[in-house]
Amino acid sequence: MxxxxxxxxxxxxxxxxxxxxxxxxxxxxxxxxxxxxxGQKKSWVLCSDKQMVFTIEEKDKFLDEYSKDIYPLVSVLIPTYNRPKYFEIALKSVLMQTYRNIEIIIGDDSSNDDTQAIVKKYKKKYPNILYKKNNRRCSTVTERSYMNYSDVLHRSSGEYINYLNDDDVFEAEKIAKMMDYYLQYPNVSLVTSYRKLIDDNDRVIFDEKIMTLYPRWEVEKDTLLRGEIALKNLIMKINFIGEPTTALVRRCDIDNNFGTFSDKSFNCINDLPQWIQSLKKGDLIYIKEPLSSLRVHSKQKTKELFTQLFFKIDYFYIYLLSYKEKLISKNDFYSVMKFWQKIADISPEMLQSLKQESKDNRHNEEILNEFLALKDKVKYITNEIIE
Structure with a gap:
């Protein structure tokens, strides 16, 4: 020097x-x-041939002192609501990350102070925790969830973003291994991994019936997939990338709010639109190792009847916008519309039950009416494409 x-x-x-x-x-x-x-063509200095030795203690000192100078900031965003037990497990999994430049943004919509008490305990030791207790009134669960997801994003400063649902869990090496790929491959715009399924008690789920509800891609080695190929499989087949917890995204690929695709925000699905938005900008890395765990339990909002209708409505618009943006062909669009007809098919008894439930709830009535209108629209679309 x-x-x-x-x-x-x-x-x-x-x-x-x-x-x-x-x-x-x-x-x-x-x-x-x-x-x-x-950038010399010939060596300017000749050094004796010796192996550089350093201790783990010195490495830790270096990382503690300089990580913020050499590594991009990653924001881990935790929107939470009345799940203090699961939330604490989730929070601990972030605090155990080996990657040293992380901020943790927590948005608490809970109706009590249990989660706040947990955060207060950890903030004494971890100043990178930024917490906000939200005191807002929302007309629906969907509206509350959307506002919390947006709020934690806009309070964050990271160059990279990873949501953590308050009932899911990170592996200790998750952020470090994903950031390694971002730093190696500038053309990569999305990094995800295989994920485990766990139950209420943190036990890994091997039930085939449950596992089929959460598709995963098993690979022999970490895989680089071109963006257009990943997009086609994502739209036409399954969401093999996973839920918001699973993937680490670049902030520059988020269009205002997480999950906005083609200038549209969605009611329930925010992961798939964001994966599409990200993959329009670059390639995908899929890591074979399970770096996160998705908790499958009885209190998930996806089990609610009208929430399921909202999911179907969201899928319709994802397919429609993918076609309008020329991410899929006309024949592909016909295929996904026929598929949508199948998943949107409900029995007369179920329809009657939905109508009964929506009588005293204007919001549910609007959901049902939009769903039925889209069913008619899809019939028209498929007939028009055939002709």
């Missing part, structure tokens, strides 16, 4: 030479000086 200005070496941190030079370079940058690595 040759320097133009004098800055003290960090001998308060290091005793060996393993991290001396790189630490000194960062110290120069901290003091607003430029650091240049010369």
């Amino acid at each position: 040759i320097t133009q200005y004098d800055i003290s070496w960090r001998d308060d941190l290091f005793r060996e030479e393993g991290f001396y030079s790189i630490a000194q370079c960062i110290e120069f940058k901290r003091n607003y000086y430029s650091v240049v690595v010369a």
Whole structure:
């Protein structure tokens, strides 16, 4: 090294030479000086052949001191509502991450102070936790969830974003392994992984019936998939990428709110539209190792009847917009519309039950009416395509 200005070496941190030079370079940058690595064709210096040795203690000291200088900030966003037990498990899984430059943004919609008490306990030790108790009134569960998802995003500062549903769990290496791929491959716009399914008591689920409800892609090795190929499979087949917890996304690929696709926000589904939005910008990395766990339990909102209708409505618009943006062909669009007809098919008894439930609830009545209108529209669309 040759320097133009004098800055003290960090001998308060290091005793060996393993991290001396790189630490000194960062110290120069901290003091607003430029650091240049010369691109010489021939070697300028001959060094004795010896192996550089450093201790784990020194490595930890280096990372503790300089991680924020050398690694992009990742925002982990946790919207939560009345799940203090699961929430604490989720929060601990973020605090255990090996990646050193993380901020944790929590939006608490809970009707009690149980979650707030948990956060208060951890904030004493972890200043990177940013917490907000929301005191707002929403007419529906869907509206509340949407507002909380948006709020935590707009309070964050990270270059990369990973949502963590308050009942899901991260593996300790999740963010580090995903960021490694982003730093290696500038053309990658989405990184995800295989995920485990767990029950109420953190036990891994192997029930075939349950597993078929949550499609996963099993690969022999970490796989790079071109964006257009990943998009086609995502739209035409299954959401093999996973839920919001599973994938790490670039902030620059989020269009105002997470899950906005073609300028449209969706009622229940926000993962699939965001994956499509991200993959329009680049390629996909799929990691074979399960780096997160999806909790499947009885209190999930997806089990509600009108929520299921909302899911079907969202899927219709995802398919329609994919066709309008020319992500799928006319024949592909016909195929997904025929598929939508199948999943939208409900029995007369079920329809009667839905009508009965919506009598005293204007919001549910609007959902049902939109769903029935779309069923008629799909009949027209499929007939028009055939002709």
